[in-house]
Amino acid sequence: MINDSSFRQKQSAMEKSSYHDSKILLRIDFVFSTSIEMTIYLFIYSKMKLTFNLKFLLIFLAIFVVEILIAKYLHDAYIRPFGGDILVVVLIYAFLRIFLETNYKKLALGVLVFSFIIECLQGLHYVNWFGLQDNRFWSIVLGTYFTVYDLLAYFVGYLICLLFKD
DSSP states (O other), X not given: OOOHHHHHHHHHHHHHHHHHHHHHHHHHHHHHHHHHHHHHHHHHHXXXXXXXXXXXXXXXXXXXXXXXXXHHHOOOSSIIIIIHHXXXXXXXXXXXXXXXXXXXXXXXXXXXXXXXXXXXXXXTTHHHHXXXXXXXXXXXXXXXXXXXXXXXXXXXXXXXXXXOOO
């Protein structure tokens, strides 16, 4: 025989969980749909052309190796958090330049804005939205906390991106 009150409690808990899950899904959908809309806008209005650029592939690979070495072997208070954040902006920029021929200033600004958005989402604990807070790899890759110093590092990375005029 099923206890009616415990059944109602479980059903109520499931409905609340379902409501919470749907809120998370709406947030995730908003983030991804906004990103897709921004990408479409960039392709349509920025006169981007698909290409392949070996120079930026080599830059990307070099920075990627440096980022891995920093993450694996460097555990200081300056280079890993600040230098790594500077390089990640340049890394994203170089990756996009491998495949896109476009105005380098607009692309660098787009990477900066993207980085700022991700940093602000860290302040909202977006890793928890995806249920990845216990996954060490994704917590490191996506970031788990907001700091103004990261915004400064991203801006320095943006300034470095502006040096790549070609």
